[in-house]
Amino acid sequence: MESTTNGTTLDPNLYNADELVPPKWINGEFFESVLKTAKKGDIKKILNFNITPASAKGDHYASIMFRTIVQYLDKSDIQQEISLIVKTMPEEEGTKKDFLSDAPIFQVEIQMFDEILPKFEEMLRSVGDNTILSAKMLYHTLNPRKVIVLEDITKKGFSAIGKRMCTIEEAKMALEKLAKWHACSYVLNEETNGSLEKLTNGIYNMSGLKTDWFTKGVERVAQLAHETPKLHKYAEKLDQVKHLIMPKCYKTYEISKDKININVLTHGDFHAKNLMFKINPKTQLSEEVMLIDFQLSVWCSMVTDLLYFIYLTIELESREKYFEELIYYFFSIFRDTLKLLNYKGKIPTFSDLHTDMLTLCHVEIYLATTLLPFMVSLLENPQKEPNDILSYVDKQYECYQSQMYIDQIQPILERLLNRGYFDNVIDYKDEE
Missing domain, CATH: 3.10.450 (Nuclear Transport Factor 2; Chain: A,)
Incomplete structure (x- = not known):
C-alpha cells in the first residue's frame, strides 16, 4: 500500500x-x-x-x-x-496498541522533560559541567490525546544510529551521560525526601510483558540447549531456572526497593535506538550523543540500565571483550560525579555494584534469553518490524534457532554459569 x-x-x-x-x-x-x-x-x-x-x-x-x-x-x-x-500513541488496533494502552508512559515522559531532566542539567551546570542530556520539550498534553512535541535535533546535526550497533567509543559516550544522570538522580532523590521513588512503572511490570515472547524466553533457550550440541552443557541449569526468571523479573522494582544498594532513576529503555549521535563530517566519527525516549524511566537499581545497554547496544565480539571495562568506566564516572556534586553521604563502592549484579542476576539471564534474540532477529532481518516478531507466535522460536543468536548466546551462558548466576537463582527460589 x-x-x-x-x-x-x-x-x-x-x-x-x-x-x-x-x-x-x-x-x-x-x-x-x-x-x-x-x-x-x-x-x-x-x-x-x-x-x-x-x-x-x-x-x-x-x-x-x-x-x-x-x-x-x-x-x-x-x-x-x-x-x-x-x-x-498508536491509534490503530493491534499488538502495539494493546502493549502500550495501560502503561502511563506519556505521563512519565512529560514529567521527565518538564521537571526532572532540566533539574539534572541545572545541577551539573552549578558545578561547572555543561552536559546536555536531551532535546527540549516544546508542548505537551494528555487530553483529548496524549501528545508530546519536541525540538528536532536533526537540525543540530544529530541522527539515529540506524541498523548498526554502537562502537565502543560511542558506547562510552552514552554511558558517560547515563552515569551523570544516575548520579544526579541519586543526589536529588535524597535531597527531595524520595520524590523520584514515586516513578514505579518500568518495562518489567508492564502488562504487555506477559505475552508469549516476553515470558517464554528462558524456556526456549532451554529447548535450544537440548537441541544444539555446543549448548548441551547449559541445558540442565536452564531447565532448573526456566520457571523462576519471570516471577523474579516481575518483582525487579520491589526487590530494588528492599535490597539493592544503588537505586537511581533509570532510563528504563537504554539502547542504541534511543540515542542520537552527532557525526563529525571530517572524521565521520561520533562526537556527541543525545538521549531520547524517557517513557519507561523508573526508580530501581542502576544495574538494570547498565546491563540492558550492554546487551542491546554492543555487538557480540565487543560485548564480551569490553564487558568489564564498560562497567568500570560507567561506575567510575558515577562516583566522580557524586563527588563533583558535593554529595555528603556514603559513596557506593564497586563491591556494592557487584552485589547488585548478583542480586539481579535474573535480569541478565532475562536479557540474554528474551530481549537479545529479539534484537538479533531485527539485525538479521532489517525489513522486519517489532510487530512482525511479537504477533506471530508460531514463528518466534525460529529467532532462537538462528546461527547468529546461537553464536552470541554460547559465551554468555558460559559466563553466567561460571559466575554462579544460575545457582544463585536456584538457591533463592524459595523467596518467590
Missing part, C-alpha cells in the same frame, strides 16, 4: 506502517496551539506544514512519531520556519 503525506509518496518498506499517514487531528489548528505555547504567543498565522515519519522502520516502538516542518508568520509579519517532532 502506498501512502502520501502532503503530496509526497512514502515507501512502506522504509517506515513503520502506522506512521505512513498521520492522524487527521495533526493539522494547522494543532500546530497553531503548539507554536503559541512554544513561542509564548509570538505567532500570527500558520502558513504551511509538511508531515513525514520521524524515524526509519523499526527504530522505535512505544509511540508513533512524525517530523513536521511548519512555516508561520510571527507577530512582526516575518515568515519563520521550525522543525518539530510529534510523539503520540
